[in-house]
Every structure is written in structure tokens, then in C-alpha cells.
Ligand code: IDP
């Protein structure tokens with residue numbers, strides 16, 4: 001099964017959206033394989049967003065992502081990388097459809113509430129930044145046969 005890295009950003013935590021957001025992924029049928037709360041420091045922000053270092057918005061992004069605790073999670077399921085991205089919505093909430101997390105809960109790109117890995121390779125890299133193998137749980141869910149054919 002595929003895994004992705006999803007992170008509720010500091011604004012999502014401050015705005016009491018943690019339960020709501022996790023609930024969306026649970027109800028979809030994805031399995032939570034890892035879950036924790038932490039606050040990123042500058043070094044972690046640079047590691048996570050290394051592709052964006054040097055871009056005009058990077059300093060604002062680093063300040064934003066280190067500004068408070070985040071909720072980090074690993075989700076597991078069929079095509080979970082692309083499906084979680086679709087559930088998150090477009091990077092700029094102005095372009096995110098209603099029914100997506102960013103479309104429903106955010107207005108500006110610099111406060112867009114949630115992160116999701118953009119590819120299977122990115123997911124593996126990002127999961128490795130936040131979780132050790134021991135922190136990821138493998139378990140059966142009784143509902144699996146009602147979610148997968
Ligand atoms: P993504 O989160 O949808 O993958 P990326 O392009 O990888 O989008 O950008 C990472 C994060 O950087 C975005 O989620 C957003 O918080 C922030 N960001 C991206 N572009 C801008 C911008 O033009 N202005 C301010 N912040 C931005």
C-alpha cells in the first residue's frame with residue numbers, strides 16, 4: 001500500500017481544524033500509520049522545503065511553518081499520494097474547489113492550512129524527515145474489506 005506524508009500546518013492547529021482534517025482522511029478510508037505533534041525549527045523547515053530555498057516566498061514560508069506546532073501524519077492507502085493532494089486542494093486556496101480542505105478552510109497561499117507530499121518519492125523523503133520506522137504502525141483494520149474490493 002502507498003504511503004504519504006500529510007501535515008496540518010500551524011494555522012490549522014491554531015484554528016482548531018485538527019479533528020476536522022484528520023476526520024476527513026479517516027472517513028475517506030485511509031489508514032493512519034503515524035501521528036504526532038511537533039514544532040519545526042529552521043533546520044527542519046529548510047529540510048522539508050529544500051526545493052523552495054532561495055525563492056521569494058521562502059523566508060515567509062519558513063517563518064510560517066516554524067511559528068507554532070504542527071500535526072504530522074503518515075496516511076496509507078491505494079493511490080493515497082495523489083488522492084490526499086486532491087483532498088487538500090490547489091496550493092493557492094483561491095483556486096481550490098469547494099469540498100477541498102484548502103477550498104473550505106483557507107483564503108491565502110501563505111496560510112493554506114495543510115501540506116501533502118506531491119509524489120511517491122517526495123512522500124518517502126518527507127516521511128523519513130519526521131518519522132522513524134518504529135513510529136509507523138502496521139495493523140489490520142476490520143473495515144478494510146468494506147473499503148477495498
Ligand atoms: P504545495 O504545498 O501545494 O505542494 P508548493 O509549491 O510546494 O505547494 O509550496 C509550498 C508551500 O509554500 C505552499 O503550500 C505555501 O504554503 C507556500 N507558498 C507557495 N507559493 C507561495 C507564494 O507564492 N507565496 C507565499 N507562499 C507560498
Ligand code: MG
Nearest residue numbers: 115116117118
Ligand atoms: Mg510542495
